[in-house]
Amino acid sequence: MTDRTFLWLAQVFYAVSCVLTLRRMRAGNSGATLQRLNYAAMAVGFALHTVFLYLRGKADGRCPLTNLFETQAFIAWAAVLFFLLIGPSYRVSFLGAFTAPLVLLICLAALILLVDVVQAHPATRSAWVEFHAAIAILASGAFALAFVTGAMYLHQERQLKRRRLSSSFLLLPSIEQLDTINIRLLILGFVMLTAGMLGGLVSYHIVGHWTKPKIIWAVSVWILYGALVLGRGLWALRGRKVAVASMASFVLMLAGFWGVSLLWP
């Protein structure tokens, strides 16, 4: 049994969560029991996911971010972490409903598409490098949840605009609540990303080398999210536009990550 088995097992529980969600949507009532089961499935998935990262970290001898596969698994883990933290505290019903499919998609894409080589002796080791990478990954987790709340916003807003309400309309949160959580996630992610970038600057001085495309990508992501965060105050950027932008930004960030990692390994 390899550490990947645990990641596969985690996917089973995320998939269970997706199925439970569909049942709740169909049933059309709030389904308190199903909601608790859903949260439990996500929590078990998260625990297995953590076991994977722990075993991989031990094998790597460092924070498991040595290749694209590991970073994808880590981003998905961070997304579930944020869901488990903010889901109950903000009482956002159905947040898990939209989180589970995204996490499942990221992990399955990584598990199936990516070549996963355990790097026993990574070229560079430094606490700053690890800090820089880990906090940037946590930021991605917050951005993943901003993607999720953005999707929920668009789902609700579309129904309000078209004046046609589905059976799940009354179960999902209000658009104002989604907008508020969305902006908070963006701010939190942006602060962490900024810290990660500063950590990267320090680690550049220590390690002394860097890949140009990766820097260009990182700075673009930072500017993109910076504009989103400042946009609310400066240009009254909110609601639908922010929802669309936070979804697009996350997709661009992930696509850029894959592109940079695969083209300039």
Added chain:
Amino acid sequence: MNLIVIGLNHRSAPVEVRERLAFAAGGLGEATRALLNAAPLHEAAILSTCNRVEIYCLATSAAEATQAARQFLHDHHKLTDSVDAYLYEHHDQECIQHLLEVACGLDSMVLGETEILGQVKDAYQVAQQAGATGVVLNRLFQKAFSAAKHIRSSTAITRGSTSVGTVAVDLAGKIFGNLGKCTVMVIGTGEMSGATARALQSRGAGTILVCSRTHERAEALATQLQGRAISYDQWPTEFPAVDIVISSTAAPHPIVTKEKLIPLMKTRRQRPLFLIDIAVPRDIERACGELESVYLYDIDDLQQIARENMTAREREIAACQVLIAQHLQRFAIWLESNRTALEERYRKRTDASPLSKPVHTHAS
């Protein structure tokens, strides 16, 4: 020994008849005792709401009991004519089924409404305190309450609002979440706009502004709603702070147009705006709904949603009936297995005293 319900509801009798047979809430306990004295019943409970008056009872002879109950209704309300044509009767299994349907709101005028369960609970409590219920009705009502709870939570029979006012409130909730910080502006003082504003207020809406061409009417409605009356020319100035507009003026042309709204939306920094247009002809140009963060619903939109919700409830009836059948069967089995013992006990009581007293749970 039979379980019997005898009564009338909004389908069997017009309001002129129902109001004559209604029991005053304060005198219900006394009426129940009077009923037990007047009729050969072992146990009884009276349910009286604006849409129904029903006597649930347990008796040895169904024929005698119903005859006496009809007479009681006639005498108690000092009727001069017969209301027999408006009364329905259900016995045994049908009686149990009827109570379960009533408790779930399946027999209500607005299908699936939840107020009825509270009314049934109150009726039961009054009867119990009057000492009119015994082993059978106690168990029947308790089972009806748990059945109603079960059916409400596992079907969608109570879901979705079915009136214009409550649909508007639902929508406001899904736009703003907490309505506490919302300012509502009522333009025009029709009955429906007052009702909608009240519905929003009962869900916690913050400030209410009222404006009308006749300032006295604005003042009157504002006082009712504990809001503030503003003059008709003032509304554009107040508009940037407003989140929900309820419009119902008699104006022949739209008073809110897309052109007027665009600059106003800029001043409110794209915060969502919920426009409820219940006027005919409409007060708010349809194109306003195309603007970002503006949600416009006219009377037809709201009625359409209310109708769809009602249709969705109607689709749930079959699922409710399946659950009702299960609860009914469980109660019927219990009743059958205890029938002989209960009949025996009630017979002894009747022999001992001419007035039969309910057999209470502790006696069993």
